[in-house]
Amino acid sequence: MKKIIFGLLLALFILPVKANEGMWFLMHIERLNYVDMQKMGLQLTPEEIYSVNNSSLKDAIVQFGGGCTAEIISDKGLVLTNHHCGYGAIAELSTAENDYLNNGFWAQNHEEEMKPESLSVRFFVRMDDVSKRILGQVNDEMTEDEREAAINKEIAKIQKENDEGGKYTVSVKSFYNGNEFYYFVYEDYNDVRLVGTPPKSIGKFGGDTDNWEWPRHTGDFALFRVYADQDGNPAEYSEDNVPLNPKHHLPTSIKGFKENDFAMILGYPGRTNRWMPSGGIEQNVEYAYPAWVEASRTSMDVMEKYMSEDAQVNLDYASSYAGIANYWKNRQGMIDALKQHKTAKSKRKAERKFKRWAKKNEDGKYKNVMSVINDYYDNTNEISRHNNYMSIMLRSKLATIPYRVGQTMEYYAEQNEAKQAELMPRIKTQVTRLYDGLHMPLEKDLLAAQLHLYSEKAENIAPMVKEIADENGNTIEAWTTYINQSIDNSIFKSEKEVNEFLDNPDAEVLAKDPLYLLSNDLLKRYRYKSDEQKAWDDKFKRAYRLMVKGMRLQNPDKKYYPDANSTLRLTYGKVISLPEDETNDAKYNYYTTLKGTVAKYQPGDDEFDMPKKLIELYENKDFGQYADEDGYLPVNFLTDNDITGGNSGSPVLNGNGELIGLAFDGNIEAMAGDVIFDDELQRTISVDIRYVLFLIDKYAGATHIIDELTLVK
Template identity: 80%
Template sequence: MKKLIICFLLATFIMPLHANEGMWFLMHIERLNYRDMQKMGLQLTPEEIYSINNSSLKDAIVQFNRGCTAEIISDSGLVLTNHHCGYSKIAELSTSENDYLTDGYWAKNNQEELKPKSLSVRFFVRMDDVSKRILGQVNDSMTEAEREAAINREIAKIEKENNEGGKYTVSVKSFYQGNEFYYFVYQDYNDVRLVGTPPASIGKFGGDTDNWEWPRHTGDFSLFRVYADKDGNPAEYSTDNVPLKPKHHLTTNIKGFEEDDFAMIMGYPGRTNRWMPAGGIEQNVEYAYPAWVEASKTSMDVMKEYMDKDQQVNLDYASSYASIANYWKNRQGMIDALKQHKTAKTKRKGEKAFKRWASKKGNEKYADVISVINNYYKNTNEISRHNNYLSLLLRTKVATLPYRLGKTIDFYLQQNEAKQAELKPELDAQINDLYEGLHLPLEKDVLAAQLKLYSTKAENIAPMVAKVAKANNKSEAGWNDYVNTAFENSIFETKEKLEAFLENPDAEVFKNDPLFQLSTDLLNRYRAKTEEEKQLDDDFERAYRMMVQGMRLQNPDEKYYPDANSTLRLTYGKVIALPADERNDADKNYYTTLKGTVAKYQPGDDEFDMPKELIKLYEEKDFGQYADEDGYLPVNFLTDNDITGGNSGSPVLNGKGELIGLAFDGNIEAMAGDVIFDDQLQRTINVDIRYVLFLIDKFAGATHIIDELTLSK
C-alpha cells in the first residue's frame, strides 16, 4: 500500500472519540452509542443486539478456541471463523497422506465431520457491573498485595453465586486499570468438529508477504460445527451427540454493499493498551519489541529450514511457525508506526496536561502519579529487553517440557508403588501429549540458536546459561555442542528414554538431569523478581490505576470505552476506501476481486500459488449468484472498524445485522492502533461473504452447506 501522508491529529493523552473508534460493551450500547449508530445506518434496536431474556445477535457470536471469534450461521450449529483461527486444528487432523491443511477438506455429511482432540466455543450469556461491590472491599491504605487479595476473595464469591452449580463459566474482569469490574457469564461447548476448509493456497494466499498489507486476496475462512447432547446441553465428544440448535444464527447477505455503508463487528478483541503512558511506548519501541523481532526471526529461520524438507514436520510445526511469523511482522510494524507518528510525544503532551490538572487544589492525590510511572519505566527498560528474549527462548518446546513434566514426575517418584500405579496412566497421557509432533533435530537447533542469542543480547541472564556461555565463549559451535551433549545425557531426549527411566526411576538421576536443570533455570529466572523490582511493580500498579482514574475525572464529559481484554465487544463504522492503488484492479480501492487474485498467481510459490480449479472458474466467469451486480467476483474489502487481535473471525454485519463479511486482518500503517487510535489510518481487512460462499459452492461443490444457510438476496 502506498504510504498515506496525513497529519497525526491526536493531540491529547485521553482517547478523543471518532465515530468509528471504540470497542464497546453490549450492555452500554443503548446509552452511549445507539443514536450515532442509527445515524450511520443501523436498523436494529439495542434489544435485538443484546438481550438477556430473548434471542439476539450476541447469541450467534462465540469465542473460538479461546483466541479468536466465530459466528453461528445456521440453525444446525454451523460455525464460521478464519482459516488462520482453525489452522492448528486443521494441521492436527492432517497427515502427510491426508493433508487437509494443504489440500482442503469438505465433509459430505455429519458423519464425515472431524473432531480435533481439543476445541471449544464459548457462548456469552450475560454480564453485569460489580464495581461498587468489589471496590467496597478495598481502601487507599492497603498495599497492592492486600488489595489484590481482597478483590480476589470477592471475585470468588461472585463467580460461585452466578455459575448455577457449575452450569456456566463465570469470569470477573478488571477494567480501566482496576477502577471498574464486571462479571461475564458463559456457556462452553467442547464437542466442535471440522466441517470444511479451503486449501492453504486459498485460506493463506499471500502468506507472510501480504500479511498486514492491502490490497489482499485471501480466502481466510473455515467451517466447524457445534455438537450437544440430545437436550442441547454441552457434552464431551460422543457419537450420540447431535448438531446444536442455537438460540440465534446469522442471516447471510449476498446482495453486497457500497462504499460508506454501515458496518459493525462483534467479537472478542484480545488486548489494547490505549492508556499506556509515553514511557511504556518508548520502552516497547526501543527495548521490548526489537528483542521480540530478533528472537522471532531466529526461531523462524531454523524452523523453516526443517519444515521445507519434510511435509510431516511442516504440518507439525505449521501453527507454531504461523503464530511466531504473525507477531514478528506485527511487532516490527508497531515499532515503525509508533516511531513514524511520534506516539510517545503525543502521549507526553497529555501527561503534561494531566500534571497541570493534578497540581490544582483538590487533585493533589494525583500529583506524583506521572513521576512514579516514569521512574518505573526508567528502571525496567533492560528488564523488558531481557524478558522478551527469554520469552521467545521459552517458546522452544524442549526449553519448557522438562520443567512441565518435572513436577508431575517429582510427585510420582515420592509415592509408594500402589500410588505410582494409580498415577501412571495420567503421567503417560501427559508424556504422549508433550512429545507428539516433536522433531528433535529442529528442537535442538532452535534451542541452541535461542540460547546463543539470549546469552549475547540480554543482561542479568539465567545463572546456568551465564555459566555455560562463559565456558563456551558464547560461540555458536559451543552452544551446539552443549545442547547436543545435554540431550544425549538427558532422560528427556525422547519419549522412549523417559518411559524407560520411569520403569526404573532414580530420584538422583532426575534431579541432576541436564535438560531438567536448564529448563528449571530458565523458568526460575523468568519468574524471579528482586525486592526492588517488586516494589517498582507495586508503585507502578497503584500509579497507573490512579492515572486512569484521574484522567477520567479530568475530562468527565468524554464517552469512554475500556481496553480490550478478550471480552465481547461491538465496534461500528463504515465500508471505506483508501486512495487509488495501481496494484488493485478494482474501480474503488475498498474491495479486491478474483481478477486481482489471479494476477498475483505464481505457480509453485509457497505464498502465491493457486488451485487450477479456481483459475478455471475465473476464466469461465463461473461465479454463480455470488458475483457483484457489476460482474466481478469480490474477494476482500475494507472497513474502518476498531479491532485488534482476537477479533479474527468476527462477523462484519450490515445495518440489519446480516452477515456481509469476516474480519481477518488490519493494515500495517495502523499498527500503533493498540496504543492510540487514528481514524485516518485504522482499517479492517475482511473476507467478502460472497467469496466465502462462492468457494464453498462453486469451488468445493459443497452445496449442502449452502442449503443450510439463511440467505438474504
C-alpha cells in the same frame, strides 16, 4: 454569542472519540452509542443486539479456541471463522497421506465431520457491573498484595453465586486498570468438529508477504460445527451428540454493499493499551519489541529449514510457525508505526495536561503519578528486553518440557508404589501430548540458537546459561554442541526414555539431568523478581490505576470504552477506502476482486500458488449468484472498524444484522492501533462473504452447506 461558540468548542474537545473508534460493551450500547449507530445506518434495536431474556445477536457470536472469534451461521450449529484460527486444528487432523491443510477438506455429511483433540467454543450468556461491590472491599491504605487478595476473595464469591452449580463459567475482569469490575457468564461447548476448509493456497494466499498489507486477496475462512447432547446441552465428544440448535444464527447477505455503508463487528478483541503512557511506548519501541522481533526471526529461520525438508514436520509445526510469523511482522510494524506517528510525543503532550490538572486538583493523590510511572519505565527497560528474548525462547518445547514433566516426575518419584500406579496413567498421557509432533533435530537447533541470542543480547541472564556461555564460549557452535551432549545424557530426549524412567523412577537421576537443570534455570529466571523490582511494580500499579482514574475525572463528559481484554465487544463504522493503490485491480480501493488474485498467481510459489480449478472458474467467469452487480467477484474489503488480535474471525454485519464479511486482518499503516487510534488510517480487512460462499459452492461443490444457510438476496 461568543460564550455559546466557546461552549460548543469545549464540548467538541471533551468528546473526541470518533464514531468509528471504540470497543464497546454490549450492555452500554443503548446509553452510549445507539443514536450514533442509527444515524450511520443501524436498523436494529439495542434489544436485538444484546438481550439476556430473548435471543439476540450476541447469541450467535462465540469465542473460538480461546484466541479467536467465530459466528453461528445456521440452525444446525454451523460455525464460521478464519482459516488461520482453525489452522492448528486443521493441521492436527492432517497427515502426510491426508493433507487437509494443503489440499482442503469438505465433509459431505455429519458423519464425515472430524473432531480435533481439543477445540471448544464459548457462548456469552450475560454480564453485569460489580464495581461498587468489589471496590467496597479495598481502601487506599492497603498494599497492592492486600488489595489483590481482597478483590480475589470477593471475585470467588461472585463466581460461585453465578455459575449455577458449575453449569456456567464465570469470569470477573478488571477494567480501566482496576477502577471498574464486571462479571461475564459463559457456556462452553467442547464437541466442535471440522466441516470444511479451503486449501492453504486459498486460506493463506499471500502468506507472510501480504500479511498486514492492502490490497489483500485471501480466502481466510474455515467451517466447523458445534455438537451437543440430545437436549442441547454441552457434552464431551460422543457419537450420540447432535448438531446444536442455537438460540440465534446470523442470516447471510449476498446483496453486496457500497462505500460508506454501515458496518459493525462483534467479537473478542484480545488486548489493547490505549492508556499506555509515553514511557511505555518508548520502552516497547526501543527495548521490548526489537527483542521480540529478533528472537522470532531466529526461531523462524530454524523452523523454515526443517519444515521445507519434511512434509510431516511442516504439518506438525505449521500452527506454531504461523503464530510466530504473524507477531514477528506485527511487532516490527508496531515499531515503525509508533515511530512514524510520533505516538510517544503525542502521549507526552496529554500527560503534561494531566500533570497541570493534577496540581490544581483538590485531591493531592494524583500529583506525583506521572513521575512514578516514568521512573518505573526507566528502571525496567533492560528487564523488558530480557523478558522478551526469554519469552520467545520459552516457546521452544525443549526449553519447557523438562520442567513441566520433571516437576511432576519429581513428585512421582517420592511416592509409594500404590500412589505411583495411580499417577502413572495421567503422567503418561501428559507426556504423549507434549511429545506428539516433536521433531528433535529442529528442537535442538532451535534451543541452541535462542540460547546463543539470549546470552549474547540480554542482561542479567539466567545463572546457569551465563555459566555455560562463560565456560564453553558463547558461539552458536558451542551451544549446539552443549545441547546435543545434554540430550544424549538426558531422560527427556524421547517419550520412550521418559516412560522408562516412570517405570523405574530415581530422584537422583532426575536431579542431575542436564536438560532438567537447564529448563529449571530458565523458568526460575523468567519468574524471578528482585525485592527492588517488586517495590517498583507495586508503586507502578497504584500510579497507573490513579492515572487512568484521574484522566477520566479530568474529562468527565467524554464517552469512554475500556481496553480490550478478550471480552465481547462491538465496534461500528463504515465500509471505506484507503488512498488509491495502483496495485489494486478494483475500481475503488475499498475492495479487491478475483482478477487481482489471479494477477498475483505464481505457480509453485509457497505464498502465491493457486488451485487450477479457481483459475478456471475465473477465466470462465463462473461466479454463480455471488458476483457483484457490476460483474466482478469480490474477494476482500475494507472498513474503518476498531479491532485488534482476537477479533480474527469476527462477523462484519450490515445495518440489519446480516453477515457481509469475516474480519481477518488490519493494515500495516495503522499498526500503532493497539496504543492509539488513527481515525484516518485505521482499517479492518475482511473476506467478502460472497467470496466465501463462491468457494464453498462453485469451487468445492459443497452445495449442501449453502442449503443450510439463511441467505438474504
